[in-house]
Amino acid sequence: MTAWAEVIGDPITQSKSPAIHGFWIEQLGLDARYEARLVHADGLADYLDARRGDADWCGCNVTMPHKQAVLDFLDEVDPVAARIGAVNTIVRRTNGTLVGTNTDMSGFLEPVMGELASRHLFRMARVLGTGGAARAIVAGLAEHGFTIVLAGRDPEKARGILDTLAPTGEHYAVQLDHFAGPTDFAFDDRSQCLDLVVNASPLGMRGQPALAFDWSHAPPGSIAYDIVTDPVATPFLDGARARGLATIDGLAMLVGQAAGAFELFFGMKPPRDRDAELRDMLAR
Structure with missing residues (x-):
């Protein structure tokens, strides 16, 4: 029998997850498959109930807008996902138990681990967005000593996320449009500091308006990080590159x-030595 997993969301046609997992399955020669499935909010409970009884179903990834809603329908939630308050991966145990976890935090941190291995006098992140992915990002940055400015359409929601996921330290919640207009703020010497500017919102995604961010708000030497995947080259990143x-x-x-989800589903690590080939395929 063929082991299988999938990604659920609404919408789902834009998801690149089937291409990623399918690439790894092919490279490893596994008897497995990975699909995408449209699941509406009012169908989450029925969807998960149906999957419990399928012994070949290994689990699913969860994308917008279900990362928080699925918490109500799971048998267990691991400590990482429980702390973040969002699930992006559900794993089915052999007895049909559904366990929620979150690989977004480790996935977000992976490309900046080299920077995080260095010592800094100060670390600051400007994070734009307050959805499920943003929760994982805030939790990960807080663990690594960042002062966080979290921007959202609802600053009270942003404040609640900070109070829950980054309860120590001095963090700030602001309106999303706080960064839309130019500033003449004179940044100090940032040579021993690490500054991140993160678009953790869907703004800039194909079919969505661009994120309004004026790059005068970014200190010299900042790293711009956009979690939008379609398109890969977003106006946000284009603006950052224009600033050098x-x-x-x-x-x-x-x-x-x-990669974290793949190992949970299929019991082996994906071939990360083929990342360059995978990225070329995904960027087409």
Whole structure:
């Protein structure tokens, strides 16, 4: 019998997860498959109930807008996902128990681990967005000593996320449009500091308006990180490159979080030595 997994969301046609997992399955020669499935919010409970009884179903990835909603329908949630308050991966145990976890945090941090291995006098991240992915990002950055400015359409929601996931330290919640207009703020010497500017929202995604961010708000030497994957080259990253800043695109986090899920689903590590080939395929 063929083991299989899938990704669920609404919408789902834009998902690159089937291409990623399918590439790894082919490279490893596994008798397995990975699919995409449209699941509406009012169908989550029925969907998961149906999957419990399928012994070949290994689990699913969860994308927008279900990362928090699925918590109500799981048998267990591991400590990482429980702390973040969002699930991006569900694993089915052999007895039909459904366990929620979160690989978004490790996937987000993976491309900046080299920077995090260095010592800094100060670390600051400007994070734009307050959805399920943003929760994982805030949790990961807080663990690594960042002062966080979290911007959202609802600053009270942003404040609640910070109070829950980054309860120590001095963090700030602001309106999303706080960064839309130019600033003449004179940044100090940032040579021994690490600054990240993260688009953790769907703004800039194909079919969505661009994120309004004026790059005068980014200190010199900042790293711009956009989790949007379609398109890979977003207006946000184009603006950062025009300022001469280093950039990280959404494929980095997408592949990183998928790697953690793949191992949970199929019991083996994906062939990460083929990442360059995979990225070329995904960027077409």
